[in-house]
Amino acid sequence: MRLQKFPKIHADWLSKTFAGVFLGFAFSVCIGAIVTVLSFTRMEAVLAPQMGMWTIPWIWCPLLFLAYFIPRGWQAIVIYSLATMLAYILLLLLRG
Template structure:
């Protein structure tokens, strides 16, 4: 129990800011594109494009804030990069 209490979040904010700003933005763009690819058969394209475009800041800001909750900056970079790889792999598979 004491080991969990002593484990604190490291204050290396440069790498966490980089992970949230760069990888968070690219992940938000990928998720916005996934909205278009998945919803193109269900919603009109003009509405869908606007929805995807305006969803990017709503997705990016929480991703930026979440990046500061990782224990180290290296962990933030690793997990955000892994999430990017997964999102872009799904996007390219669905686009065909």
């Protein structure tokens, strides 16, 4: 039986770190804003920003961790950039 070959994970840590830290943070802040916008109708107005604020590290830390498992650094930057753009478009649509 042959073992399946997986793509090699390259050690271009600088671009992966950039993607995880900056683009992952931008994405997680946007998700926190989406959670805040959606929480205003379901909970008190005082608690909704806290809910959005505390979702940021729960999104950002796994994104920073997962950036190093993407095979190439430029792929991590493209994936995180597209995800961030889609999240901000969704936020703009929700805010009206």
